[in-house]
Amino acid sequence: MNSIISIKNLEKDYGSKQVLKGINLEIEPGKVIGYIGPNGAGKSTTVKILTGLISDFKGQVHVKGIDLREDPLAIKRLIGYVPENAELYDVLTPMEYLSFIGQLYEMEDQLIHDRAENMLKYFGLLENKDQRMDTFSKGMKQKVLLSSGLIHNPEIIILDEPLSGLDANAVILVKEIISLLSRQGKTIFYCSHMMDVVEKVSDRIILINGGSIVADGTFSELQQNHGESLEKIFAKLTETEQSGSHAADFMHLFDQ
Numbered sequence: 001m002n003s004i005i006s007i008k009n010l011e012k013d014y015g016s017k018q019v020l021k022g023i024n025l026e027i028e029p030g031k032v033i034g035y036i037g038p039n040g041a042g043k044s045t046t047v048k049i050l051t052g053l054i055s056d057f058k059g060q061v062h063v064k065g066i067d068l069r070e071d072p073l074a075i076k077r078l079i080g081y082v083p084e085n086a087e088l089y090d091v092l093t094p095m096e097y098l099s100f101i102g103q104l105y106e107m108e109d110q111l112i113h114d115r116a117e118n119m120l121k122y123f124g125l126l127e128n129k130d131q132r133m134d135t136f137s138k139g140m141k142q143k144v145l146l147s148s149g150l151i152h153n154p155e156i157i158i159l160d161e162p163l164s165g166l167d168a169n170a171v172i173l174v175k176e177i178i179s180l181l182s183r184q185g186k187t188i189f190y191c192s193h194m195m196d197v198v199e200k201v202s203d204r205i206i207l208i209n210g211g212s213i214v215a216d217g218t219f220s221e222l223q224q225n226h227g228e229s230l231e232k233i234f235a236k237l238t239e240t241e242q243s244g245s246h247a248a249d250f251m252h253l254f255d256q
């Protein structure tokens with residue numbers, strides 16, 4: 001396979017705790033990869049390694065044939081990353097923030113300006129473009145963050161729970177953007193807990209549990225092997241099928 005991302009025997013410990021236990025992944029270009037798993041499964045850790053934020057890992061990671069250990073900066077240029085919990089410089093305005101990010105990628109000023117303004121327009125933030133972001137809601141900040149991950153038109157886009165805090169219209173917009181980006185040949189690595197969205201937008205779904213891959217395939221392949229909806233497949237493979245009765249047990253706490 002002509003992989004754009006190649007991960008071999010990836011392991012990561014935090015002290016005595018092994019969080020990734022030998023992840024192997026070959027990812028084709030131009031696909032949307034849904035990367036799912038329970039809280040603490042190791043999704044963000046994988047993504048932080050891929051984006052060069054964590055460097056003390058075991059195993060091999062190559063992006064477009066470049067060894068992550070040898071040239072992390074070259075890989076960072078290829079990737080647009082929207083982290084789960086981002087620190088925005090919220091004393092800046094969206095335009096100032098996006099200019100700053102664009103300059104880090106050595107983009108031309110005019111291109112930064114035009115692209116930033118257009119992205120803010122599509123996210124309904126044009127009238128807020130010159131307001132300081134410390135007054136923004138979570139969803140407004142998330143839209144700026146998404147714009148900052150896309151501004152340099154990266155080949156690979158890594159989204160870690162990108163829909164958090166977004167209203168229903170923005171969720172629809174982001175889902176459409178994901179599909180359009182993939183039609184343009186971009187590779188999208190999409191971590192989320194929103195099973196209904198992952199089910200719809202992903203060409204391939206990878207489920208990790210306890211630091212290991214427990215399922216990998218198209219949605220219909222996973223359905224054939226494990227169940228109807230992605231929510232049910234997830235529950236089955238991560239052993240939370242009893243969540244209904246757990247909820248009932250929880251409610252018994254209030255019986256006395």
Ligand SMILES: Nc1ncnc2c1ncn2[C@@H]1O[C@H](COP(=O)(O)OP(=O)(O)OP(=O)(O)O)[C@@H](O)[C@H]1O
Pocket residue numbers: 014019037038039040041042043044045046084
């Ligand atoms: N900096 C850190 N130091 C120590 N342990 C960490 C650190 N970051 C993550 N962990 C632990 O590593 C495990 C995997 O965390 P990770 O954030 O990768 O999970 P996740 O799948 O992204 O979870 P979530 O869905 O909750 O975001 C968790 O048990 C977490 O407590």
